[in-house]
Amino acid sequence: xxxxxEQRALRETVADxxxxxxxxxxxxxxxxxxxxxxxxxxxxQLGLGGVCVREDVGGSDLTRTDAVLIFEALAxxxxxxxxxxxxxxxxxxxxxQYGTDQQRHRHLPALCRMDTLGSxxxxxxxxxxxxxxxxxRARRDGEHWVLDGxxxxxxxxxxxxxxxxxxxxxxxxxxxxxxxxxxxxTPGLSFGPNEVKMGWNAQPTRQVILDxxxxxxxxxxxxxxxxxxxxxxxxxxxxxxxxxxxxxxxxAALTKxxxxxxxxxxxxxxxADAQALQFRLADMRTExxxxxxxxxxxxxxxxxxxxxxxxxxxxxxxxxxxxxxxIANQALQLHGGYGYLTEYGMEKLVRDLRVHQIxxxxxxxxxxxxxxxxxxxxx
Amino acid sequence: MxxxxxxxxxxxxxxxWSERKLTDTDHTLDRDAADAVIDEINERAVEEALLLKEAHxxxxxxxxxxxxxxxxxxxxxxxxxxxxxxxxxxxxxHGSDTIQTAKVLASAIRTIxxxxxxxxxxxxxDGRAGAIPAMLAELLGLPQLTHARRVEVEGTEVRVERETExxxxxxxxxxxxxxxxxxxxxxxxxxxxxxxxAAKKKPxxxxxxxxxxxxxxxxxxxxxxxxVVESAPKPPRGAGERVEDQGDGGVRIVxxxxxxxxx
Numbered sequence: 059x060x061x062x063x064e065q066r067a068l069r070e071t072v073a074d075x076x077x078x079x080x081x082x083x084x085x086x087x088x089x090x091x092x093x094x095x096x097x098x099x100x101x102x103q104l105g106l107g108g109v110c111v112r113e114d115v116g117g118s119d120l121t122r123t124d125a126v127l128i129f130e131a132l133a134x135x136x137x138x139x140x141x142x143x144x145x146x147x148x149x150x151x152x153x154x155q156y157g158t159d160q161q162r163h164r165h166l167p168a169l170c171r172m173d174t175l176g177s178x179x180x181x182x183x184x185x186x187x188x189x190x191x192x193x194x195r196a197r198r199d200g201e202h203w204v205l206d207g208x209x210x211x212x213x214x215x216x217x218x219x220x221x222x223x224x225x226x227x228x229x230x231x232x233x234x235x236x237x238x239x240x241x242x243x244t245p246g247l248s249f250g251p252n253e254v255k256m257g258w259n260a261q262p263t264r265q266v267i268l269d270x271x272x273x274x275x276x277x278x279x280x281x282x283x284x285x286x287x288x289x290x291x292x293x294x295x296x297x298x299x300x301x302x303x304x305x306x307x308x309x310a311a312l313t314k315x316x317x318x319x320x321x322x323x324x325x326x327x328x329x330a331d332a333q334a335l336q337f338r339l340a341d342m343r344t345e346x347x348x349x350x351x352x353x354x355x356x357x358x359x360x361x362x363x364x365x366x367x368x369x370x371x372x373x374x375x376x377x378x379x380x381x382x383x384x385i386a387n388q389a390l391q392l393h394g395g396y397g398y399l400t401e402y403g404m405e406k407l408v409r410d411l412r413v414h415q416i417x418x419x420x421x422x423x424x425x426x427x428x429x430x431x432x433x434x435x436x437x
Numbered sequence: 438m439x440x441x442x443x444x445x446x447x448x449x450x451x452x453x454w455s456e457r458k459l460t461d462t463d464h465t466l467d468r469d470a471a472d473a474v475i476d477e478i479n480e481r482a483v484e485e486a487l488l489l490k491e492a493h494x495x496x497x498x499x500x501x502x503x504x505x506x507x508x509x510x511x512x513x514x515x516x517x518x519x520x521x522x523x524x525x526x527x528x529x530x531h532g533s534d535t536i537q538t539a540k541v542l543a544s545a546i547r548t549i550x551x552x553x554x555x556x557x558x559x560x561x562x563d564g565r566a567g568a569i570p571a572m573l574a575e576l577l578g579l580p581q582l583t584h585a586r587r588v589e590v591e592g593t594e595v596r597v598e599r600e601t602e603x604x605x606x607x608x609x610x611x612x613x614x615x616x617x618x619x620x621x622x623x624x625x626x627x628x629x630x631x632x633x634x635a636a637k638k639k640p641x642x643x644x645x646x647x648x649x650x651x652x653x654x655x656x657x658x659x660x661x662x663x664x665v666v667e668s669a670p671k672p673p674r675g676a677g678e679r680v681e682d683q684g685d686g687g688v689r690i691v692x693x694x695x696x697x698x699x700x
Contacts, residue, residue, distance in 0.1 A: 063637070064633055064634055064636075064637060067512070067513075067633045067636075068630060068633055071516075071630075071633065074627065103626070103627065103629065104627050104628075104629050105629045105631060106630075113631070118629075118630040118631055118634075120630060120634075124630075128630075
């Protein structure tokens with residue numbers, strides 16, 4: 059799959075941006091749990107606020123294949139920031155794809171500028187992988203909907219200006235779920251404390267608490283009962299982008315490892331001259347290239363609406379996030395004790411990439427999606 | 438002034454972060470030895486032209502002389518927001534000196550109608566002659582306002598803060614004029630994704646020497662006024678002098694600097 063001149067330029071531009079604006083600060087942001095909203099606004103000037111959003115509302119209207127190149131390049135500077143930008147883009151794209159004209163024009167221009175940030179609220183304290191079992195309730199009250207429930211692990215919560223909230227408007231199961239757009243001034247909406255977590259510290263993670271949260275009827279996104287389908291279809295693209303973020307983090311880790319082995323000497327020679335370590339590097343690079351090839355294949359399938367796009371996105375998410383974590387972890391090992399020191403930026407990459415195996419659907423759920431599709435095809 | 442018709446000169450140069458060298462045969466730049474990028478100072482020239490266009494309306498045309506692969510540098514300027522480009526490419530130009538280059542650029546600029554302002558970087562990171570803007574102004578019969586750290590256009594007048602080692606000078610001239618900009622002028626923008634996607638559709642006119650009415654014998658290495666007789670790589674940096682601080686470090690550093698006549 060050869061890249062076009064434009065795709066190469068997109069990738070180079072974002073890589074330059076990541077090198078200048080993310081990488082030099084990434085460890086500090088991680089250590090201080092700083093969410094650099096100002097840097098996100100600068101990123102939005104490139105078009106990162108609405109990568110796959112249509113142009114009439116300020117989006118860049120790029121393909122999924124373009125997007126994975128962009129997110130991989132962004133993550134070389136900081137997977138935590140790139141991961142958040144991916145989630146923001148998932149929200150923006152959902153509104154672009156399923157919103158009314160009024161909803162699109164109300165939210166998307168500010169989301170594309172990243173003057174407003176977005177949060178995706180599906181998971182609940184007691185409903186993670188089994189998302190269709192969610193219990194947040196939305197009931198109709200005249201010209202309003204009133205929402206009650208708690209959303210868990212919500213990236214950007216407390217800072218965001220738009221929350222896509224999945225809630226039950228009907229009976230049990232997927233068909234009873236609808237999507238709503240909430241704004242921060244909604245009465246009855248509040249947020250939990252910033253979670254203390256292993257990685258992804260350059261962005262806040264909080265509970266979103268809905269206690270009789272009252273929104274106008276036109277806050278419904280898509281049709282009543284159509285929420286689960288919207289939420290799942292958004293995850294196809296979200297998974298590609300998170301997979302790309304893993305590859306970007308792994309690429310950064312591998313670059314650091316190669317440099318370290320070249321510069322460090324032991325037992326009378328450069329580490330890079332030890333064949334055992336050379337072979338390790340070769341395997342890491344091979345894994346990374348294999349993962350990238352699968353990712354591009356999945357992105358291309360989603361771009362072209364191929365029938366196996368969803369299982370391919372799940373395969374790519376599983377494979378890339380496993381490979382990304384594994385490569386970063388090996389790169390840490392190759393750094394010896396220095397890899398364990400925060401200052402060298404290696405342990406942060408490992409911590410950041412670990413969660414990619416869990417979020418946007420755990421890698422176990424990816425296997426469920428793939429095997430279900432296989433068995434259905436065979437039936 | 439209604440709107441501004443601005444020309445920006447750009448040059449593709451070897452990346453300053455990669456190893457740069459001259460060819461063994463004719464001491465011209467070995468363009469294949471290093472990554473080629475748009476010269477950083479030219480990005481600032483493009484940025485300044487775009488700021489002027491945004492303030493006054495109008496059009497920005499990029500003009501570049503260089504081999505085929507200079508299209509990458511041209512595309513970068515177009516993706517930043519320049520409207521169109523003129524690419525002068527001709528094998529006979531290989532090894533041209535600054536005077537020949539200025540003549541060719543002047544001829545190319547004359548093909549563009551109603552130019553109000555020519556913006557250039559004050560010097561390129563490869564040759565570092567720093568003479569092209571002045572030569573060009575002379576050939577075009579236009580005022581030259583070089584080493585600008587600030588540019589303003591009001592009505593038909595361009596005003597510039599010129600910064601050199603001699604200090605800051607305030608210059609003003611009637612348009613059309615030639616302005617060269619220094620490192621401090623601005624921070625160039627990143628190309629936006631939309632800009633990158635739009636760049637390919639923007640018109641690029643490629644001109645050879647024949648299109649400019651220039652005889653190939655007037656340009657190139659053989660006809661150059663200057664010739665490089667010999668070249669040698671920069672000697673590696675020496676180890677330097679080490680001062681161990683035993684409570685008198687500050688005094689000894691000053692003594693060292695004084696001995697070098699630096700203080």
